[in-house]
Amino acid sequence: MTRYHVSATVNGDEIDFLCEPEQTLLDVLRDELHLTGTKEGCASGDCGACSVMLDGRLVCSCLVTGAEVGDCAIETIEGMADGERLHPLQQKFLDHAALQCGYCTPGLLVAAKALLERNPDPTETETRYWLAGNLCRCTGYDKIVRAVLDTAAEMRGE
Secondary structure (H helix, E strand, O other): OOOEEEEEEOEEEEEEEEEEEOEEHHHHHHHHOOOOOOOOOOOOOOOOEEEEEEEOEEEEEEOOEEHOOOOOEOHHHOOOOOOOOOOOOHEEEEEEOOOOOOOOOOHHHHHHHHHHHHOOOHHHHHHHHHHHOOOOOOOHHHHHHHHHHHHHHHHHOO
């Protein structure tokens, strides 16, 4: 079978990998690059568990092939913390108990970070709208939204 050689930047590091034509970016991240924080929930782009940033855009990695990401910048949950220091969103998710089983958490964190990078002062409605593509079956979303809004306020210095 034909395998493609792909060069990309993943969490700030230049990475080369081989992938099969039908292999999704999600599968490449998990199986080839051993970055298992990104989760597969639905494999159809409906749940957001596999959310990553691709050239500054929030995407479901189950809908992108690995062969498509050559020369792209990819950011996953593994790139969110600064070494051992958690990103403020990660800390607020812990502080607000905004996770239960944790399966959706990586995708929610990546999506929330993308929101705050675009809008450092979102309303509750804007936050809920932005995160609507990320399904959580455990929390009921309120603690997640509170964690995002609290992070936004902290990052603005309030």
